Amino acid sequence: MVLDNLGSSLRGTLDNLRGKSRISEEDIEDIVKEIQRSLLQADVDVALVQELSNNIKTRALDEEPPAGTTPRDWVLRIVYEELVELVGESTDLPLEEQTIMLAGLYGSGKTTTAAKMAWWFSTKGLRPAIIQTDTDRPGAYDQSKEMAERAEVDFYGDPDEDDPVTIAREGLAATEEADVRIVDTAGRDGLNEELIEQIERIEDEVRPDRNLLVLDAAMGQSAKSQAADFQDAIGIDGVVITKLDGTAKGGGALAAVDETDSTIAFLGSGETVKDIERFEPSGFISRLLGMGDLKQLTERVERAMEATGEDEEDWDPEDMLEGQFTLKDMRKQMETMNNMGPLDQVMDMIPGMGGGLMDQLPDDAMDVTQERMRDFDVIMDSMTEEELENPRVIGQSRTERICHGSGKPEERVRELLEQHKQMSQMLKQFQGMGDGDMERMMKQ
Numbered sequence: 253m254v255l256d257n258l259g260s261s262l263r264g265t266l267d268n269l270r271g272k273s274r275i276s277e278e279d280i281e282d283i284v285k286e287i288q289r290s291l292l293q294a295d296v297d298v299a300l301v302q303e304l305s306n307n308i309k310t311r312a313l314d315e316e317p318p319a320g321t322t323p324r325d326w327v328l329r330i331v332y333e334e335l336v337e338l339v340g341e342s343t344d345l346p347l348e349e350q351t352i353m354l355a356g357l358y359g360s361g362k363t364t365t366a367a368k369m370a371w372w373f374s375t376k377g378l379r380p381a382i383i384q385t386d387t388d389r390p391g392a393y394d395q396s397k398e399m400a401e402r403a404e405v406d407f408y409g410d411p412d413e414d415d416p417v418t419i420a421r422e423g424l425a426a427t428e429e430a431d432v433r434i435v436d437t438a439g440r441d442g443l444n445e446e447l448i449e450q451i452e453r454i455e456d457e458v459r460p461d462r463n464l465l466v467l468d469a470a471m472g473q474s475a476k477s478q479a480a481d482f483q484d485a486i487g488i489d490g491v492v493i494t495k496l497d498g499t500a501k502g503g504g505a506l507a508a509v510d511e512t513d514s515t516i517a518f519l520g521s522g523e524t525v526k527d528i529e530r531f532e533p534s535g536f537i538s539r540l541l542g543m544g545d546l547k548q549l550t551e552r553v554e555r556a557m558e559a560t561g562e563d564e565e566d567w568d569p570e571d572m573l574e575g576q577f578t579l580k581d582m583r584k585q586m587e588t589m590n591n592m593g594p595l596d597q598v599m600d601m602i603p604g605m606g607g608g609l610m611d612q613l614p615d616d617a618m619d620v621t622q623e624r625m626r627d628f629d630v631i632m633d634s635m636t637e638e639e640l641e642n643p644r645v646i647g648q649s650r651t652e653r654i655c656h657g658s659g660k661p662e663e664r665v666r667e668l669l670e671q672h673k674q675m676s677q678m679l680k681q682f683q684g685m686g687d688g689d690m691e692r693m694m695k696q
């Protein structure tokens with residue numbers, strides 16, 4: 253994740269401010285240094301880093317914290333606001349009929365992003381279609397078609413046609429029923445005149461409402477000049493940063509955003525069609541700073557719930573957050589988490605769960621491996637309704653009965669109960685911490 257290290261290093265430095273009634277110039281220097289180090293490591297442009305540092309310094313020292321605000325909260329808020337300013341707004345993407353063209357170099361993740369975006373729009377109730385105009389890369393047609401199938405969206409491509417402009421024209425006609433048409437284009441190893449000329453011709457034909465530039469997060473400062481060239485050719489309205497799962501960088505993309513005066517639209521973090529999220533600056537920075545992002549967590553939970561086929565009336569994550577965490581919840585939770593993606597990513601989105609708190613938990617607290625999950629499932633099948641609702645009633649004799657019924661060792665049953673206990677404790681902490689921190693920060 254971009255600036256992944258920032259959250260933890262900054263939290264440490266900010267924690268030094270705890271209990272202080274005044275912030276010294278030295279404190280601010282330390283914090284700014286920490287931020288600079290993380291940003292530069294993440295390939296953020298030096299000039300941008302300098303500007304951000306100056307703003308933080310000036311504001312932290314010159315502005316008066318409102319009454320009742322601790323120096324730590326005050327500085328955290330300034331850092332948060334300035335970082336939000338640095339990453340910018342999210343690209344405006346109204347949920348309406350539109351055509352979006354994707355541009356970018358070979359391998360940046362365009363084809364994957366086209367399918368991901370199509371899937372994303374479909375979750376918003378729109379009917380998307382992918383138009384594949386990449387006639388250069390031999391595998392592009394098959395890859396795109398297959399991903400469109402996985403995303404369950406319309407697809408148009410023509411492996412026998414050489415001219416991308418013809419494909420674009422025919423694709424637009426063939427996908428008239430779609431609401432959102434996503435036009436994928438060819439890339440090259442580097443930007444050359446031929447590519448620029450081709451993409452300009454496709455643009456003339458398609459007349460997209462938006463052009464998005466797809467950038468690999470690992471791309472360093474060269475993203476800036478590349479973005480400038482695409483900007484000159486077709487104009488860039490937004491940037492999609494891909495492969496955030498594989499790198500702690502991503503700063504090059506910020507330079508591209510700055511260069512094109514555009515914004516970030518989506519973040520890609522994996523190879524499947526669901527590994528995409530809409531860029532939300534405040535949530536993104538909150539997450540970096542370990543403040544969590546409830547909104548995204550809720551979205552993920554909802555999505556995972558859909559995949560699990562559960563009716564929300566039957567199982568409401570809100571109940572869980574209110575402390576009535578039963579073994580049934582845990583079972584649902586395990587299924588849901590399976591659908592949600594890596595647990596540490598999910599945990600990072602929970603307010604108060606990022607960084608520090610995760611470290612305090614025993615290593616195996618969240619280690620719900622497939623094998624354990626299967627065992628847990630079998631064990632829960634041998635429990636009574638009463639036990640599932642209120643696991644505290646399970647004493648030695650009930651444990652023995654459950655072992656006998658499930659054919660699993662006593663140790664496994666105890667593990668399950670322990671896991672349940674830890675998860676409910678964790679949820680209690682979650683309840684206690686996150687919202688307050690976050691709200692305080694937002695309101696001031």
Ligand code: GDP
Binds near residue numbers: 357362365497520522
């Ligand atoms: P294109 O040439 O720009 O169309 O790029 P592709 O969509 O074919 O992507 C190039 C490679 O990057 C493929 O192997 C993708 O599976 C992979 N890829 C794309 N997006 C992501 C991502 O967000 N995370 C990871 N880990 N891999 C990705």
